Amino acid sequence: EAAVTQSPRNKVTVTGGNVTLSCRQTNSHNYMYWYRQDTGHGLRLIHYSYGAGNLQIGDVPDGYKATRTTQEDFFLLLELASPSQTSLYFCASSPGTGAYEQYFGPGTRLTVL
Amino acid sequence: GDSVTQTEGLVTVTEGLPVKLNCTYQTTYLTIAFFWYVQYLNEAPQVLLRSSTDNKRTEHQGFHATLHKSSSSFHLQKSSAQLSDSALYYCGVTGNTRKLIFGLGTTLQVQP
Numbered sequence: 001e002a003a004v005t006q007s008p009r010n011k012v013t014v015t016g017g018n019v020t021l022s023c024r025q026t027n028s029h030n031y032m033y034w035y036r037q038d039t040g041h042g043l044r045l046i047h048y049s050y051g052a053g054n055l056q057i058g059d060v061p062d063g064y065k066a067t068r069t070t071q072e073d074f075f076l077l078l079e080l081a082s083p084s085q086t087s088l089y090f091c092a093s094s095p096g097t098g099a100y101e102q103y104f105g106p107g108t109r110l111t112v113l
Numbered sequence: 114g115d116s117v118t119q120t121e122g123l124v125t126v127t128e129g130l131p132v133k134l135n136c137t138y139q140t141t142y143l144t145i146a147f148f149w150y151v152q153y154l155n156e157a158p159q160v161l162l163r164s165s166t167d168n169k170r171t172e173h174q175g176f177h178a179t180l181h182k183s184s185s186s187f188h189l190q191k192s193s194a195q196l197s198d199s200a201l202y203y204c205g206v207t208g209n210t211r212k213l214i215f216g217l218g219t220t221l222q223v224q225p
Contacts, residue, residue: 031211042217043158043203050211058212090157100146100207104157 003027004105006091012111019078021108023091029103030096032074034058034066036087037107043090049074050096081112115140117204119216126194127224134189134219136204143208147180147187150203150215158203162189194223 003026013019025032033048045058047066055066063085065077078085088109092102117138126132138144146165150158164171164180164187171178178189187204204216 033213040217043215045212048212094211096211100211100213101148101160101163102213104159106157 004091004093004103006089006105006108008108009106010109010111012113013081014113015082017078017081017112019081019110021076021078021089021091021110023074023076023105024072025074025091025093025103025105026072027093027095028071029093030071031094031102032068033092033094033102034064034074034076035090035092036060036085037090038087046076046089078110081110083112086110086112115142115206115214117206117214117216119202119204119219121219122217123220123222125222125224128196129193132191132194132198132221132223134202134204134221136187136189136216138185138187138204138206138214140206140208140214142210144206145208146206148203148205148207148213149176149178149187149189150205152201152203152218154200161202194221196223196225199223 007022034046035043044060046064047058048056049068068074090107091105094102120135149162151161152158167182176191180187201218203218205213207213
């Protein structure tokens with residue numbers, strides 16, 4: 001089973017602040033995803049990637065950048081954080097060849113004051 | 114656009130009674146796999162069931178679901194709910210885009 005880790009697990013910042021959320025997966029999966037989870041909205045896809053250097057736009061990308069530096073590492077960047085970005089963020093990975101399951105990390109709770 | 118509909122936001126059931134969570138979908142691309150994810154309190158979502166075969170029942174942890182492409186449905190059922198089943202359940206579909214389209218989720222509360 002894939003191992004997906006996220007850091008930090010909790011983060012508090014102020015409006016206008018700069019935040020980077022990190023995700024690492026150790027099973028050499030091709031696909032990695034960033035979601036946000038909010039009550040009443042479920043899981044919403046922000047960005048995803050199918051390999052190092054690749055980035056695909058998700059369904060709610062505004063205000064977010066992402067970068068996939070290696071097969072293992074996927075970062076989510078909030079350059080001017082706003083209170084509307086207060087949320088629980090999940091990273092996930094998927095093998096991408098013949099298997100379609102996504103394996104989720106433990107989540108990062110971000111609060112923007 | 115592509116969508117997954119879970120009609121109930123909250124389902125409350127008494128322990129030992131059957132439960133059914135509804136899921137229907139609408140997609141414009143070739144759908145390949147269908148999932149139910151479960152998320153326990155303060156944990157990450159994890160796969161509960163998966164299916165790719167029309168009209169075939171799939172089972173795990175006492176839950177079962179059958180994909181019916183004719184009605185675009187993949188309902189989740191259990192014959193006897195347990196207190197430990199209380200959680201948030203997501204239905205999802207994925208296809209050649211590799212995006213997993215989730216419903217809004219259904220919270221299942223099992224009461225003693």
